[in-house]
Amino acid sequence: MVRDTTEGYGIVSRLFHWVMALAIVAMFALGWWMVGLDYYSPYYKSAPDLHRSVGILLLIALLFRLFWRMVNVRPDDAELSNFERLAAHATHWGFYPLLIALMVSGYFISTLDGRGIDVFNWFTVPSILEHKGWEDAAGKVHEILAYATMALAAAHTAAALKHHFVDKSRILTRMWSGPPPA
Numbered sequence: 001m002v003r004d005t006t007e008g009y010g011i012v013s014r015l016f017h018w019v020m021a022l023a024i025v026a027m028f029a030l031g032w033w034m035v036g037l038d039y040y041s042p043y044y045k046s047a048p049d050l051h052r053s054v055g056i057l058l059l060i061a062l063l064f065r066l067f068w069r070m071v072n073v074r075p076d077d078a079e080l081s082n083f084e085r086l087a088a089h090a091t092h093w094g095f096y097p098l099l100i101a102l103m104v105s106g107y108f109i110s111t112l113d114g115r116g117i118d119v120f121n122w123f124t125v126p127s128i129l130e131h132k133g134w135e136d137a138a139g140k141v142h143e144i145l146a147y148a149t150m151a152l153a154a155a156h157t158a159a160a161l162k163h164h165f166v167d168k169s170r171i172l173t174r175m176w177s178g179p180p181p182a
């Protein structure tokens with residue numbers, strides 16, 4: 001199943017969900033590690049290059065995913081209580097603006113000095129705003145948003161595991177293996 005149905009998520013949504021979830025957590029670890037590197041580390045240049053390149057690809061993937069989500073039906077959530085449905089909607093829709101703001105702040109840390117971002121020597125994203133001296137502020141915003149994303153992901157993961165192991169519902173299964181066979 002390529003598209004989402006009322007019974008569960010299609011292959012496109014599932015692939016994007018899990019690949020991006022893994023990449024976002026890895027990006028957090030990479031970002032956290034790389035800001036502690038000193039000038040003499042062999043990774044001093046390559047780690048931020050990797051972080052920026054993957055970040056731009058994730059931003060493009062997120063925009064596609066938002067579009068995909070809007071042109072697909074939503075899996076049915078009638079089994080949830082009103083509170084659970086509200087919390088799930090707030091979390092799912094919270095991720096999109098939070099991640100976009102995180103990625104845009106990362107873009108600004110990298111480009112406020114006027115330089116573009118070279119994505120894996122493949123294409124370059126130009127700088128649209130040059131304002132030297134504002135990189136530190138963008139870095140602070142980026143750091144706070146990165147922590148907020150991890151906090152939301154932790155709550156979201158706890159909820160998914162609770163639905164699976166405590167409530168024994170199909171919520172996790174329909175995101176992992178999709179809708180049940182017809």
Ligand code: HEM
Pocket residue numbers: 023024025027028029030031032035048051052053054055056058059102103104105106107108109110117139142143146149
């Ligand atoms: C999934 C998205 C991302 C996550 C989870 C993430 C996470 C992080 C974290 C945790 C840090 C360390 C913050 C600190 O302790 O100061 C960091 C730093 C950084 N990130 Fe990201 N990031 C993401 C996307 C991006 C993007 C899209 C870009 C640029 C295009 C970017 C560029 C940077 C740069 C340049 C730094 C170094 C900042 C500094 O030197 O203070 N990040 N990131």
Ligand code: HEM
Pocket residue numbers: 013017020021022024025069075077088091092093095096153156157160161171172173174175
């Ligand atoms: C940074 C990591 C993660 C992000 C950003 C994230 C984001 C999202 C988003 C935005 C949705 C709504 C559907 C969509 O728009 O595609 C969703 C659904 C879902 N996620 Fe995650 N997720 C992450 C990690 C996880 C983890 C680790 C688990 C499980 C242990 C999980 C389990 C689920 C499940 C079961 C659904 C479907 C809920 C439903 O059908 O109502 N997610 N996730």
